[in-house]
Amino acid sequence: xxxxxxxxxxxxxxxxxxxxxxxxxxxxxxxxxxxxxxxxxxxxxxxxxxxxxxxxxxxxxxxxxxxxxxxxxxxxxxxxxxxxxxxxxxxxxxxxxxxxxxxxxxxxxxxxxxxxxxxxxxxxxxxxxxxxxxxxxxxxxxxxxxxxxxxxxxxxxxxxxxxxxxxxxxxxxxxxxxxxxxxxxxxxxxxxxxxxxxxxxxxxxxxxxxxxxxxxxxxxxxxxxxxxxxxxxxxxxxxxxxxxxxxxxxxxxxxxxxxxxxxxxxxxxxxxxxxxxxxxxxxxxxxxxxxxxxxxxxxxxxxxxxxxxxxxxxxxxxxxxxxxxxxxxxxxxxxxxxxxxxxxxxxxxxxxxxxxxxxxxxxxxxxxxxxxxxxxxxxxxxxxxxxxxxxxxxxxxxxxxxxxxxxxxxxxxxxxxxxxxxxxxxxxxxxxxxxxxxxxxxxxxxxxxxxxxxxxxxxxxxxxxxxxxxxxxxxxxxxxxxxxxxxxxxxxxxxxxxxxxxxxxxxxxxxxxxxxxxxxxxxxxxxxxxxxxxxxxxxxxxxxxxxxxxxxxxxxxxxxxxxxxxxxxxxxxxxxxxxxxxxxxx
Amino acid sequence: xxxxxxxxxxxxxxxxxxxxxxxxxxxxxxxxxxxxxxxxxxxxxxxxxxxxxxxxxxxxxxxxxxxxxxxxxxxxxxxxxxxxxxxxxxxxxxxxxxxxxxxxxxxxxxxxxxxxxxxxxxxxxxxxxxxxxxxxxxxxxxxxxxxxxxxxxxxxxxxxxxxxxxxxxxxxxxxxxxxxxxxxxxxxxxxxx
Numbered sequence: 166x167x168x169x170x171x172x173x174x175x176x177x178x179x180x181x182x183x184x185x186x187x188x189x190x191x192x193x194x195x196x197x198x199x200x201x202x203x204x205x206x207x208x209x210x211x212x213x214x215x216x217x218x219x220x221x222x223x224x225x226x227x228x229x230x231x232x233x234x235x236x237x238x239x240x241x242x243x244x245x246x247x248x249x250x251x252x253x254x255x256x257x258x259x260x261x262x263x264x265x266x267x268x269x270x271x272x273x274x275x276x277x278x279x280x281x282x283x284x285x286x287x288x289x290x291x292x293x294x295x296x297x298x299x300x301x302x303x304x305x306x307x308x309x310x311x312x313x314x315x316x317x318x319x320x321x322x323x324x325x326x327x328x329x330x331x332x333x334x335x336x337x338x339x340x341x342x343x344x345x346x347x348x349x350x351x352x353x354x355x356x357x358x359x360x361x362x363x364x365x366x367x368x369x370x371x372x373x374x375x376x377x378x379x380x381x382x383x384x385x386x387x388x389x390x391x392x393x394x395x396x397x398x399x400x401x402x403x404x405x406x407x408x409x410x411x412x413x414x415x416x417x418x419x420x421x422x423x424x425x426x427x428x429x430x431x432x433x434x435x436x437x438x439x440x441x442x443x444x445x446x447x448x449x450x451x452x453x454x455x456x457x458x459x460x461x462x463x464x465x466x467x468x469x470x471x472x473x474x475x476x477x478x479x480x481x482x483x484x485x486x487x488x489x490x491x492x493x494x495x496x497x498x499x500x501x502x503x504x505x506x507x508x509x510x511x512x513x514x515x516x517x518x519x520x521x522x523x524x525x526x527x528x529x530x531x532x533x534x535x536x537x538x539x540x541x542x543x544x545x546x547x548x549x550x551x552x553x554x555x556x557x558x559x560x561x562x563x564x565x566x567x568x569x570x571x572x573x574x575x576x577x578x579x580x581x582x583x584x585x586x587x588x589x590x591x592x593x594x595x596x597x598x599x600x601x602x603x604x605x606x607x608x609x610x611x612x613x614x615x616x617x618x619x620x621x622x623x624x625x626x627x628x629x630x631x632x633x634x635x636x637x638x639x640x641x642x643x644x645x646x647x648x649x650x651x652x653x654x655x656x657x658x659x660x661x662x663x664x665x666x667x668x669x670x671x672x673x674x675x676x677x678x679x680x681x682x683x684x685x686x687x688x689x690x691x692x693x694x695x696x697x698x699x700x701x702x703x704x705x706x707x708x709x710x711x712x713x714x715x716x717x718x719x720x721x722x723x724x725x726x727x728x729x730x731x732x733x734x735x736x737x738x739x740x741x742x743x744x745x746x747x748x749x750x751x
Numbered sequence: 752x753x754x755x756x757x758x759x760x761x762x763x764x765x766x767x768x769x770x771x772x773x774x775x776x777x778x779x780x781x782x783x784x785x786x787x788x789x790x791x792x793x794x795x796x797x798x799x800x801x802x803x804x805x806x807x808x809x810x811x812x813x814x815x816x817x818x819x820x821x822x823x824x825x826x827x828x829x830x831x832x833x834x835x836x837x838x839x840x841x842x843x844x845x846x847x848x849x850x851x852x853x854x855x856x857x858x859x860x861x862x863x864x865x866x867x868x869x870x871x872x873x874x875x876x877x878x879x880x881x882x883x884x885x886x887x888x889x890x891x892x893x894x895x896x897x898x899x900x901x902x903x904x905x906x907x908x909x910x911x912x913x914x915x916x917x918x919x920x921x922x923x924x925x926x927x928x929x930x931x932x933x934x935x936x937x938x939x940x941x942x943x944x
Contacts, residue, residue: 169776169786273791297787297814330789330814331776404812475817497875501865503834506763506854508799544859707859712798715858 170334172327175298176265177202178334179305180235181209183261184342187227188212189220191586192615193239194274195328196267200237201618204627208342213618213627216554216586217242221249221264228262228318229354231345233309237265240281241553245587250318251288255364256354257316257371260345261309266322270444271471273325274614276534276553278469280445285320285422289368291375292320292422293384294400298332304419307384313345315371315378320422324444326401326471376423384419387432394486395436397429397449397460402442402472409477409487424452433458438486440465444472510539512713513688513729515680516607518654519578520547521709521733522661528576528668529564533557533588535580536614536682537607544710548578555579555587561602562595573668576603582612582620585635589644595673596645603667603674604646606637607654609682617685641675648674655680657736683729690730691746693723699742706734706743753784755808756909757816761835762827763852764798767898770923771827772803774902777919779807782911789814798855800831807909825905827884827898828852829868836875845879846904847872848897880904880944887938893928896935903939913940 170178176199180188188211190200204211214220217238224236238246243266250264266284269275285292293308295301301323308319352360379385394413398406403417416432418424433439433453441450441462450462465484467476481487510517520540523530524547532538532548533556541548550560557577565572579588584606595602612618619625624634638649648670652663660678667674692713702719713727714734721743723734734743758775762768772788779786784807791802804816818837823844826832832847839845849869856862872879882904884897891900899920906916916936924932 167780169780169788325791326789326814329791330787332787332811332814333780333785401814404814407812471815473815473817474813475815475820478817497836498871500836500871500875501833501868503830503865504854504856504862506798506800506830506834507856508764509855511798543856543861704860710855710859712855712858715853716860 166336167333168336169331170298170302171198171329171331172295172298172301172323173198173267173329174202175302175334176237176305176321176323177206178336179302181206182302182337182339183233183306183309184340185233185235185309186210186342187224187232188235188237189214189223190237191215191217191220191242192612192618193242193267194615195269195325196237196239196242196265197615197618198328199235199265200627203235211627213620215621217246218248221246221253224262224264225249225253228258228260229347230259231347232260233342234260234262235265235305236262237267239275240266240268240279241275241277243281243284245554247284247288252356253318254288254290255356255361255368257364258312258318259347261312262318263305263308263312264318264320266320267328268322268324268445270324276551278445280448281320281322282421282448283446285322286448288320289372290318290320290422291315291420292322293419294322294421295327295419296400296403297327298330298334300419301327302334304384311375311378315375317371317375322400324401372423376426379420379423380425380427382420382425385425385428386417387428388415388417390414392436394438394440395432396440396442397432397453398442399449400444402444405472405474405477406442408474409481418449421449424449426456429453429456429458433460440486442466442472442477445469507542508539509542509710509712510536511683512711512727513683513731515609515654515678515683516540517545517709517711518657518731518733519605519607519660519678520545521737522657522664523547523576525661526664528664529571529574531557531560531564531575531577533577533579533583534614535583535607537578537580540578544708554583555591558588558591558595558602558604561604562591562598562600565600565602572601573671576605576664576668578605578607580613581606581608581610581622581637585621589640592641592646592673592675593644600673601671603664603670603676605664605676605678608637608677608679609685611682611685613682613684617682637677646673646675648672649677651677651679653680654678655731655733657733683731688729692725692728692730693732693734694744694746695721695723696742696744699740701740701742703740705737705739709733709737753809754910755806755811756823757821758805758807758823758825758905759816759821759835759838760803760805760825760827761831762801763831764801766801766827767895768801768803768827771898771902772805774916774919774923775805775905777922778906778911778916779805781915781919785809785811787811787814800834802835823905823908825901827901829872830854830864832872833865833868836872839876844908845872845876846901847879847881848884848901849881850885850897882939882942882944884939887942888935891931891934891938893931893935896932899924899932899935900939903936904942906936907940
């Protein structure tokens with residue numbers, strides 16, 4: 166039976182069919198749906214960890230205990246998880262362990278487009294790259310087999326176009342699941358120098374055997390067609406090559422660490438022009454060149470962004486590999502320019518009130534990763550920087566240490582899920598090193614950006630069970646912050662006053678800006694109403710960047726369907742032209 | 752030999768493009784096509800442009816359609832139709848919902864919603880099908896079924912039997928909304944714009 170599955174759904178299915186019983190992840194686009202789907206299968210325990218490092222550590226424990234284990238994260242999550250991962254390569258596994266890294270070429274929903282194939286190479290672990298949903302499902306099982314056979318964690322690297330594209334997948338039966346027996350073995354699992362040196366050597370031996378495996382694995386195969394052009398490719402790039410160069414021979418690499426050197430030699434020796442087609446880094450190209458072959462790659466194919474059939478057609482035509490199309494597409498007539506449609510905070514989003522208040526106070530604001538990063542875009546433009554999960558707090562502290570004038574004018578903003586992911590240590594550092602930063606935790610009670618996943622503050626687990634919800638106020642007090650207060654970000658006056666006071670306090674402070682995500686808790690408050698005779702058309706309300714407010718014939722207009730009645734516009738209007746829905750009824 | 756069809760569906764977050772692509776995918780599977788569907792999640796869900804690429808054929812490799820390669824562009828909103836018109840291949844089918852959803856830069860007065868989009872699209876693609884999907888959906892009793900009206904317009908232009916479409920629709924729409932959505936689908940299917 167075949168089902169239409171996204172790459173992420175297929176990975177979850179593959180894990181279920183191959184006997185995975187423990188899974189952990191921190192949500193992150195484009196990886197999130199893997200755990201959401203896997204958690205629904207019987208006999209699988211799946212959890213949201215507070216961050217990716219913890220997820221890998223949970224996975225390591227599960228593997229040692231003998232379970233087949235899957236850990237998933239987006240590409241930048243591997244940065245967080247790199248510490249346990251690199252040493253886990255030394256110890257190796259008991260139950261099979263697969264780490265899914267979902268990379269994001271094209272930066273659809275990320276802060277960078279790092280190529281995590283480099284991580285597998287760096288960590289000295291096997292790397293598999295599926296090119297569609299069917300392969301994604303199969304490769305999970307193969308990754309677990311390889312992991313157990315060679316005693317090593319395996320990386321399965323997908324990209325946005327694999328994770329979020331759907332294709333037909335042959336559904337199989339789940340294998341019987343069992344725990345491998347655990348035997349205490351300090352020389353293998355206790356990485357102190359004396360034992361780590363032994364495992365370091367063992368790692369090279371395992372890699373040598375893996376190279377043999379890669380040479381003969383069905384994951385790596387040649388499709389012979391014409392010999393004029395031979396393409397070495399992997400992942401979704403294979404699909405584009407098949408369409409754009411239907412006459413070329415292709416060496417499709419499903420296992421891209423370690424590379425099958427003899428297979429590559431065989432292929433390279435029989436084609437006239439050798440090209441590597443890969444997204445992002447010249448990861449394969451550099452290794453193929455190091456093997457001594459003359460090869461094209463990034464001299465033709467772009468370094469940055471996603472590939473697609475259009476891009477490859479253009480660059481191959483420019484490079485003389487493809488004949489120019491006989492009938493070039495007719496140019497479109499000159500037309501109107503299309504204004505952009507950037508993502509925006511939802512109507513009623515509690516973050517809007519906080520950012521409007523910060524903008525009004527003209528503070529320097531260090532930002533973080535979440536929906537609230539949108540507060541940096543026009544018209545709010547309330548963020549000065551955004552780097553990675555948890556970075557806002559350290560950045561505010563560092564800026565204040567560098568320039569005392571900034572210390573009293575800088576706040577850090579960070580979401581509740583992000584704070585629990587990696588904000589705690591940053592805040593601890595502010596207290597310990599006698600900083601004076603004001604940290605605003607935007608507590609909307611969920612991991613909103615990735616689609617409302619639970620976290621240690623929500624009171625629920627991924628499996629749907631009730632859980633203790635962390636007490637944020639008590640937590641930050643325990644870290645040594647004495648000034649802790651809670652504000653409602655939809656109350657602008659209260660929020661502004663609180664921020665002004667805390668910034669001036671001269672010691673570390675935390676403001677918890679608390680209001681549930683508007684999509685999570687649908688309140689049915691009546692829409693705001695415009696009193697047309699009072700509106701002067703000053704457009705102050707437009708500075709909120711609310712999708713429900715616009716100007717019609719020089720007067721403010723509120724879309725009654727989009728408006729959630731958050732009343733921010735009522736508070737910013739100086740003319741009293743915007744009224745609460747309830748008042749308007751009276 | 753199954754003739755391949757490449758369809759680009761574009762719209763604004765919240766317009767129901769995802770449901771429409773699911774019904775299309777199910778219908779295409781029912782008709783025996785190989786299929787790939789590619790969507791972008793994340794930032795784009797927050798009121799941004801939403802693009803779904805659907806490719807049908809005997810065997811489909813790439814999940815992505817090249818610019819100038821789509822057989823059909825189905826625009827759930829006309830500004831998005833304008834934005835993605837360049838994806839239509841010469842001689843392809845353009846279907847555009849005559850609905851205006853101003854993006855925030857327009858609402859904020861930083862940009863203008865272009866005038867005459869539909870006229871321009873008709874000039875560029877004389878065969879373009881322009882639909883008042885919202886109006887037709889309201890006649891069927893649900894403003895929320897505008898997406899299914901457009902799906903109906905698309906359905907008649909694809910070599911998939913009508914019964915397969917109706918079955919796919921029933922499989923994807925909750926029972927309590929099914930009647931309005933069936934009516935919406937038929938309104939779109941019978942539309943001669």
